[in-house]
Structure formats: structure tokens, C-alpha cells
Amino acid sequence: MKFCSECATPVEFKIPAGDHLPRHICPACETIFYSNPRIIAGCLPIWEDKVLLCRRNIEPRFGYWTLPAGFMENGETTEQAAMRETWEEAEADVEVISLYTHTSIVHVNQLQLFYLAKLRAPSFAPTSESSEVALFSESEIPWDELAFPTVTNALKLFFKERAEGGKFGFHRIDLDRNNPENNRSVTQTESQF
Ligand code: ZN
Numbered sequence: 001m002k003f004c005s006e007c008a009t010p011v012e013f014k015i016p017a018g019d020h021l022p023r024h025i026c027p028a029c030e031t032i033f034y035s036n037p038r039i040i041a042g043c044l045p046i047w048e049d050k051v052l053l054c055r056r057n058i059e060p061r062f063g064y065w066t067l068p069a070g071f072m073e074n075g076e077t078t079e080q081a082a083m084r085e086t087w088e089e090a091e092a093d094v095e096v097i098s099l100y101t102h103t104s105i106v107h108v109n110q111l112q113l114f115y116l117a118k119l120r121a122p123s124f125a126p127t128s129e130s131s132e133v134a135l136f137s138e139s140e141i142p143w144d145e146l147a148f149p150t151v152t153n154a155l156k157l158f159f160k161e162r163a164e165g166g167k168f169g170f171h172r173i174d175l176d177r178n179n180p181e182n183n184r185s186v187t188q189t190e191s192q193f
Contacts, residue, residue: 006031037109041081042069043117044154045094050137051155052119054089054130056147063131064147067114067154068092082115090133092124099170101154106176114154116168149175153185 004011004026011024016032024033044067045052053065068089072081079096086094094117103112124133136142138159146152153173161168169187176182 001033004029004031005033035109037104037111039072039078039081040069040110040112041072041078041085041115042067042113043082043086043094043096043115044100044158045086045090045092045117045119047119047122047135050135051141051158052090052092052124052133052135053141055132055134056129057127057131058129061147063145065142065145065151066147067151068130069112069114078113079115082113082117086117089127089129090124091127092133093120094118095120098168100168101150101157101171101173103150103153103173103175105150106174106182107178112150114150116158157187 001011001024003009007026007029009026009028011026011033013022013024015022016025023035025031026033052068054068055065056062068086069082070085070088072078073084076084083094083096086092097116097118099113100116101112101114104110105112122135126133141155143152146155150173153171157171158168167189169189172186172188174182174184
């Protein structure tokens with residue numbers, strides 16, 4: 001950012017007193033502008049033995065297949081965001097079952113959440129954001145045409161756990177391209193301590 005959104009003075013970029021990271025600061029009105037990670041919420045929608053994918057009609061990754069997901073809005077819960085995005089991208093009405101993957105993507109400053117969800121009916125349609133929307137069985141998944149690693153991860157975990165009997169865990173995943181030694185994937189079932 002270049003100018004203060006409160007008073008239009010050119011901002012400075014420096015560490016505020018008592019802080020540890022540089023921020024955009026207005027030297028006139030002293031407003032500090034914080035930049036924090038963004039939250040993306042979506043669903044892994046299931047109908048019988050198939051999952052619903054959307055072909056992206058928007059950049060980035062135009063033409064690649066994805067799970068319906070998008071930026072959380074002010075005034076909603078993560079679950080509401082996931083359901084809303086599923087409707088906006090696929091006109092699909094879902095019942096959320098459980099939080100499935102929680103992925104910190106450090107190099108792009110994002111937290112991505114995917115919920116396991118059931119379609120209430122096999123009803124869906126293309127939208128302005130999705131050129132095609134379709135149900136895929138495991139053998140039909142276009143693995144080489146998936147849009148994002150988080151989508152590939154969630155689908156792989158889902159089909160693996162389904163094959164192992166259908167007990168679905170909660171997966172905490174960290175991805176950091178700049179510090180790959182920090183990458184991890186932890187499956188949580190029940191905690192006791
Ligand atoms: Zn200002």
C-alpha cells in the first residue's frame with residue numbers, strides 16, 4: 001500500500017514500537033495497517049461413491065479441476081463460507097459433516113480448510129466461476145489436471161481413508177515452499193492427555 005486509507009498521507013514501512021515485524025504506518029494519523037494470512041474455506045462434496053469437482057473458469061489455474069472453495073467473508077463462519085462457496089461455484093447444496101483438512105500454506109500466507117460434506121441431492125450446475133461441474137468416482141479423478149496441491153491432498157486422504165473402512169480423521173498439514181523442512185501432515189483421530 002502507498003497511501004493511508006484514513007487520511008491519504010503516504011505511508012511508511014517500519015516496525016512499530018513494541019512490535020517485531022515491519023508494518024505500513026501512517027506518519028500523520030499514526031494508523032498501523034496490519035497484513036495477515038487469508039482464510040479459504042471449501043467442501044469435499046460427496047454423493048454416493050463420487051465426489052464433486054469444478055473446472056475453473058477463472059484464474060489462477062484456469063481450466064483445472066478443483067474442489068469448491070474461496071475466501072471467507074466478514075460476518076460468516078468458516079462452515080458457512082464453505083457452504084456458500086460450494087453454492088456459488090457449483091450450485092450444489094451440501095450438508096457439512098466434519099472439518100477434514102486444515103492446511104497452513106506459509107509461502108502464500110493462506111489457511112485453507114476443507115470440510116467433508118454430503119450433497120443433499122445430485123443437483124449442481126456450471127456457474128460463472130466453473131465452466132463444468134461433475135461427479136467423479138475415484139478412478140475418474142483427473143489427477144494430472146487438479147488445480148492445487150491442497151485439493152490433491154484432500155482427495156488422496158479421502159480415498160485412502162474410505163478404502164481403509166471409512167473412518168475419516170482430521171488432518172493438520174503445513175506447507176512451506178521456502179522452508180520445506182517444516183512441511184508435515186498429521187492425522188488426528190482422538191486426543192487424550
Ligand atoms: Zn493517516
